[in-house]
Amino acid sequence: MNNLISAICFIVILALTLQTSSTGLIWNCDNSVASNYLYVLLAFVSIWFFITMLPENMNSSLYILAIINIFVLLFVILFIPSKYFIVKHLVWFLYLLAMAYIIKPSIQRNNIVFTVLITAGLFILLSFLGSMFGDYISFGWEKYLLMGLIGLILISVVSFFLPRNQNFIYTISYITIGLFAMFVLVDTKKILSVNCADPDYINSSMSLFLDVLNIFSAVNNLSR
DSSP, rough: OHHHHHHHHHHHHHHHHHHHSSSSSSSSSSTTTHHHHHHHHHHHHHHHHHHHHHHHSSSHHHHHHHHHHHHHHHHHHHHHHTOOHHHHHHOOOHHHHHHHHHHHGGOGGHHHHHHHHHHHHHHHHHHHHHHHHGGGGOOTHHHHHHHHHHHHHHHHHHHHHHOOOHHHHHHHHHHHHHHHHHHHHHHHHHHHHHHHHOOHOOOOHHHHHHHHHHHHHHHHHHOO
Protein backbone atom coordinates (compact mmCIF):
# COMPACT_ATOMS: atom_id res chain seq x y z
CA MET A 1 0.00 0.00 0.00
CA ASN A 2 2.85 2.35 0.89
CA ASN A 3 4.42 1.63 -2.52
CA LEU A 4 1.22 2.61 -4.30
CA ILE A 5 0.80 5.84 -2.33
CA SER A 6 4.41 6.88 -2.91
CA ALA A 7 4.11 6.07 -6.64
CA ILE A 8 0.94 8.16 -7.00
CA CYS A 9 2.51 11.09 -5.12
CA PHE A 10 5.62 10.83 -7.28
CA ILE A 11 3.64 10.91 -10.53
CA VAL A 12 1.41 13.79 -9.39
CA ILE A 13 4.29 15.96 -8.11
CA LEU A 14 6.39 15.18 -11.19
CA ALA A 15 3.55 16.21 -13.51
CA LEU A 16 2.86 19.38 -11.51
CA THR A 17 6.55 20.31 -11.41
CA LEU A 18 7.05 19.85 -15.16
CA GLN A 19 3.84 21.70 -15.99
CA THR A 20 4.80 24.64 -13.77
CA SER A 21 8.47 24.92 -14.69
CA SER A 22 8.72 24.01 -18.37
CA THR A 23 7.24 24.35 -21.82
CA GLY A 24 8.00 21.65 -24.35
CA LEU A 25 10.86 20.18 -22.31
CA ILE A 26 12.48 23.59 -21.92
CA TRP A 27 12.51 25.40 -18.59
CA ASN A 28 10.75 28.75 -18.53
CA CYS A 29 10.78 31.73 -16.18
CA ASP A 30 7.02 32.04 -15.72
CA ASN A 31 7.01 30.69 -12.15
CA SER A 32 10.68 30.58 -11.19
CA VAL A 33 10.25 30.72 -7.40
CA ALA A 34 7.47 28.13 -7.35
CA SER A 35 9.48 25.93 -9.72
CA ASN A 36 12.49 25.89 -7.41
CA TYR A 37 10.36 24.86 -4.44
CA LEU A 38 8.54 22.24 -6.50
CA TYR A 39 11.87 20.68 -7.47
CA VAL A 40 12.84 20.51 -3.79
CA LEU A 41 9.51 18.81 -3.07
CA LEU A 42 9.92 16.47 -6.05
CA ALA A 43 13.38 15.48 -4.83
CA PHE A 44 12.06 14.35 -1.44
CA VAL A 45 9.00 12.63 -2.90
CA SER A 46 11.32 10.81 -5.33
CA ILE A 47 13.55 9.66 -2.48
CA TRP A 48 10.46 8.42 -0.58
CA PHE A 49 9.29 6.56 -3.69
CA PHE A 50 12.72 4.96 -4.23
CA ILE A 51 12.97 3.96 -0.56
CA THR A 52 9.65 2.09 -0.78
CA MET A 53 10.91 0.26 -3.87
CA LEU A 54 14.28 -0.75 -2.46
CA PRO A 55 14.74 -4.17 -0.79
CA GLU A 56 14.73 -4.44 3.00
CA ASN A 57 18.13 -6.18 3.13
CA MET A 58 20.67 -3.68 1.85
CA ASN A 59 23.89 -4.85 0.20
CA SER A 60 26.89 -3.28 1.98
CA SER A 61 29.02 -3.19 -1.18
CA LEU A 62 26.23 -1.38 -3.05
CA TYR A 63 25.95 1.03 -0.11
CA ILE A 64 29.58 2.05 -0.57
CA LEU A 65 29.01 2.34 -4.33
CA ALA A 66 25.97 4.57 -3.68
CA ILE A 67 28.10 6.93 -1.56
CA ILE A 68 30.67 7.24 -4.34
CA ASN A 69 27.93 7.73 -6.94
CA ILE A 70 26.40 10.59 -4.97
CA PHE A 71 29.51 12.72 -5.39
CA VAL A 72 30.13 11.66 -8.99
CA LEU A 73 26.51 12.20 -10.07
CA LEU A 74 26.27 15.54 -8.26
CA PHE A 75 29.33 16.76 -10.18
CA VAL A 76 27.84 15.51 -13.46
CA ILE A 77 24.44 17.12 -12.76
CA LEU A 78 25.92 20.54 -12.11
CA PHE A 79 27.80 20.51 -15.41
CA ILE A 80 25.08 19.15 -17.70
CA PRO A 81 23.68 22.12 -19.67
CA SER A 82 20.01 22.87 -19.12
CA LYS A 83 19.28 22.28 -22.82
CA TYR A 84 19.78 18.54 -22.25
CA PHE A 85 16.51 18.47 -20.34
CA ILE A 86 15.77 14.72 -20.35
CA VAL A 87 19.36 13.61 -19.77
CA LYS A 88 19.75 16.00 -16.84
CA HIS A 89 16.57 14.70 -15.23
CA LEU A 90 17.60 11.07 -15.69
CA VAL A 91 20.98 11.68 -14.03
CA TRP A 92 19.21 13.65 -11.27
CA PHE A 93 16.87 10.74 -10.57
CA LEU A 94 19.86 8.35 -10.45
CA TYR A 95 21.42 10.71 -7.90
CA LEU A 96 18.23 10.65 -5.81
CA LEU A 97 18.11 6.85 -6.06
CA ALA A 98 21.65 6.64 -4.68
CA MET A 99 20.63 9.06 -1.94
CA ALA A 100 17.62 6.87 -1.09
CA TYR A 101 19.88 3.82 -0.84
CA ILE A 102 22.03 5.62 1.73
CA ILE A 103 19.15 7.09 3.72
CA LYS A 104 17.01 3.95 4.03
CA PRO A 105 19.10 2.08 6.66
CA SER A 106 19.16 5.11 8.95
CA ILE A 107 15.41 5.76 8.92
CA GLN A 108 13.64 4.80 12.13
CA ARG A 109 10.23 3.53 11.10
CA ASN A 110 8.54 4.48 14.38
CA ASN A 111 9.81 8.06 14.25
CA ILE A 112 9.78 8.85 10.53
CA VAL A 113 6.47 10.75 10.68
CA PHE A 114 7.78 12.87 13.56
CA THR A 115 11.03 13.52 11.66
CA VAL A 116 9.21 14.53 8.47
CA LEU A 117 6.79 16.84 10.31
CA ILE A 118 9.55 18.59 12.28
CA THR A 119 11.73 19.00 9.19
CA ALA A 120 8.83 20.29 7.08
CA GLY A 121 7.80 22.69 9.84
CA LEU A 122 11.32 24.08 10.17
CA PHE A 123 11.64 24.45 6.40
CA ILE A 124 8.35 26.32 6.09
CA LEU A 125 9.24 28.60 9.02
CA LEU A 126 12.74 29.33 7.71
CA SER A 127 11.46 29.96 4.17
CA PHE A 128 8.90 32.40 5.58
CA LEU A 129 11.57 34.20 7.61
CA GLY A 130 13.90 34.27 4.62
CA SER A 131 11.24 35.83 2.41
CA MET A 132 9.95 38.32 5.01
CA PHE A 133 13.29 39.48 6.40
CA GLY A 134 15.50 39.14 3.34
CA ASP A 135 16.89 42.67 3.83
CA TYR A 136 18.50 41.52 7.09
CA ILE A 137 20.07 38.43 5.49
CA SER A 138 23.46 38.90 3.86
CA PHE A 139 25.10 36.75 1.20
CA GLY A 140 28.31 37.53 3.09
CA TRP A 141 27.17 35.04 5.74
CA GLU A 142 27.86 32.23 3.30
CA LYS A 143 31.65 32.22 3.70
CA TYR A 144 31.32 31.93 7.48
CA LEU A 145 28.71 29.20 7.12
CA LEU A 146 31.04 27.30 4.78
CA MET A 147 33.80 27.59 7.36
CA GLY A 148 31.39 26.20 9.96
CA LEU A 149 30.44 23.37 7.60
CA ILE A 150 34.09 22.45 7.04
CA GLY A 151 34.61 22.41 10.80
CA LEU A 152 31.54 20.22 11.28
CA ILE A 153 32.75 17.78 8.61
CA LEU A 154 36.19 17.55 10.23
CA ILE A 155 34.67 16.91 13.66
CA SER A 156 32.41 14.23 12.19
CA VAL A 157 35.34 12.52 10.45
CA VAL A 158 37.52 12.57 13.58
CA SER A 159 34.61 11.27 15.68
CA PHE A 160 34.58 8.03 13.67
CA PHE A 161 37.89 7.12 15.30
CA LEU A 162 36.85 8.10 18.83
CA PRO A 163 34.30 6.65 21.25
CA ARG A 164 31.00 8.50 20.89
CA ASN A 165 28.14 8.77 23.33
CA GLN A 166 24.56 9.88 22.82
CA ASN A 167 25.22 13.38 24.16
CA PHE A 168 27.88 13.91 21.50
CA ILE A 169 25.49 12.79 18.75
CA TYR A 170 22.79 15.12 20.09
CA THR A 171 25.22 18.06 20.24
CA ILE A 172 26.40 17.53 16.65
CA SER A 173 22.77 17.17 15.51
CA TYR A 174 21.70 20.45 17.11
CA ILE A 175 24.72 22.24 15.62
CA THR A 176 23.87 20.75 12.21
CA ILE A 177 20.28 21.97 12.45
CA GLY A 178 21.41 25.47 13.43
CA LEU A 179 24.04 25.65 10.68
CA PHE A 180 21.77 24.47 7.88
CA ALA A 181 18.91 26.63 9.14
CA MET A 182 21.15 29.59 8.38
CA PHE A 183 21.95 28.10 4.97
CA VAL A 184 18.20 27.85 4.26
CA LEU A 185 17.80 31.56 5.01
CA VAL A 186 20.63 32.51 2.65
CA ASP A 187 19.54 30.11 -0.10
CA THR A 188 15.94 31.33 0.19
CA LYS A 189 17.12 34.88 -0.41
CA LYS A 190 19.13 33.66 -3.43
CA ILE A 191 16.08 32.04 -5.00
CA LEU A 192 13.94 35.11 -4.40
CA SER A 193 16.51 37.62 -5.64
CA VAL A 194 17.98 35.93 -8.72
CA ASN A 195 16.75 37.30 -12.05
CA CYS A 196 15.55 34.40 -14.18
CA ALA A 197 17.23 34.41 -17.60
CA ASP A 198 18.44 30.89 -18.40
CA PRO A 199 16.68 28.74 -15.78
CA ASP A 200 18.06 25.42 -14.55
CA TYR A 201 15.82 24.48 -11.66
CA ILE A 202 17.67 21.28 -10.80
CA ASN A 203 20.88 23.23 -10.19
CA SER A 204 19.26 26.25 -8.57
CA SER A 205 17.22 24.14 -6.13
CA MET A 206 20.09 21.79 -5.24
CA SER A 207 21.50 23.91 -2.40
CA LEU A 208 18.10 24.26 -0.76
CA PHE A 209 17.45 20.53 -1.16
CA LEU A 210 20.77 19.65 0.50
CA ASP A 211 20.06 22.12 3.33
CA VAL A 212 16.74 20.45 4.11
CA LEU A 213 18.22 16.96 3.71
CA ASN A 214 20.88 17.69 6.32
CA ILE A 215 18.26 19.10 8.69
CA PHE A 216 16.19 15.95 8.14
CA SER A 217 19.19 13.75 8.92
CA ALA A 218 19.95 15.67 12.12
CA VAL A 219 16.32 15.55 13.30
CA ASN A 220 16.29 11.83 12.53
CA ASN A 221 19.34 11.38 14.80
CA LEU A 222 17.57 13.26 17.60
CA SER A 223 14.43 11.15 17.29
CA ARG A 224 16.20 7.83 17.85
